[in-house]
Amino acid sequence: MIEKKIVGEKAVEFVKDGMTVGLGTGSTVYYTIIKLGQLMKEGLTIKGVPTSVETEKLAIECGIPLANIKEIDQIDVAIDGADEVDSQLNLMKGGGGALLREKIIARAAKKFIVVADPAKIVNHLGAFPLPIEVVPFGVEMTNEQIRLLGAETKIRYSNGNPYQSDNGNYIIDAKFPNILNPVTLEQKLNMIPGVVENGLFNQMANAVITLNAEKSVVIKNRS
Numbered sequence: 001m002i003e004k005k006i007v008g009e010k011a012v013e014f015v016k017d018g019m020t021v022g023l024g025t026g027s028t029v030y031y032t033i034i035k036l037g038q039l040m041k042e043g044l045t046i047k048g049v050p051t052s053v054e055t056e057k058l059a060i061e062c063g064i065p066l067a068n069i070k071e072i073d074q075i076d077v078a079i080d081g082a083d084e085v086d087s088q089l090n091l092m093k094g095g096g097g098a099l100l101r102e103k104i105i106a107r108a109a110k111k112f113i114v115v116a117d118p119a120k121i122v123n124h125l126g127a128f129p130l131p132i133e134v135v136p137f138g139v140e141m142t143n144e145q146i147r148l149l150g151a152e153t154k155i156r157y158s159n160g161n162p163y164q165s166d167n168g169n170y171i172i173d174a175k176f177p178n179i180l181n182p183v184t185l186e187q188k189l190n191m192i193p194g195v196v197e198n199g200l201f202n203q204m205a206n207a208v209i210t211l212n213a214e215k216s217v218v219i220k221n222r223s
């Protein structure tokens with residue numbers, strides 16, 4: 001999709017020589033990573049911190065050296081996609097199942113830049129089911145606790161088996177009606193035993209790169 005390519009490539013403007021860069025997961029940040037690989041051939045020097053096994057493979061293919069996560073003292077910028085972005089720049093993420101590593105890297109980064117095609121921009125989060133990473137043990141009980149918060153839930157499956165994240169956990173997709181208070185919901189979900197993390201990234205994005213109705217690139221900054 002051309003929109004994803006435009007916003008994905010624009011994000012490289014936030015990357016400067018010598019930076020350690022958090023590399024998100026998905027079909028939009030894919031274009032950022034490809035572009036960074038091209039720029040490295042022209043002399044840019046960076047280290048990447050991938051948020052998934054899929055992104056790790058892509059970064060290696062693109063010739064981006066990976067930082068050792070145990071030795072990183074800082075991540076200068078993290079760039080990632082989103083499933084939904086609200087007017088306060090709160091995000092819903094995890095459609096690709098990588099939300100836990102994505103949140104760890106985004107939180108550690110000095111700047112978190114989101115690349116989102118215009119279809120991702122919403123007034124309120126919640127049309128997309130919220131991905132929640134849970135430990136496999138007692139998944140049905142954890143699922144029930146999430147349902148009690150008002151969601152219709154589905155354990156995510158892949159090829160006939162529960163989908164497993166890169167961390168060996170399961171994902172529950174939870175359809176809440178309009179999420180009017182994402183901050184409270186994020187906290188309530190993470191208090192349920194068995195929930196590892198959820199896909200609400202509240203007040204984390206410093207900027208969101210998207211397109212306006214005229215198809216021009218716009219950068220929304222969080223106030």
Ligand SMILES: O=C(CO)[C@H](O)[C@H](O)COP(=O)(O)O
Nearest residue numbers: 026027028081094095096098
């Ligand atoms: O959170 C994610 C993966 O866990 C992705 O960033 C999100 O699903 C957006 O993906 P895409 O850019 O392919 O639309």
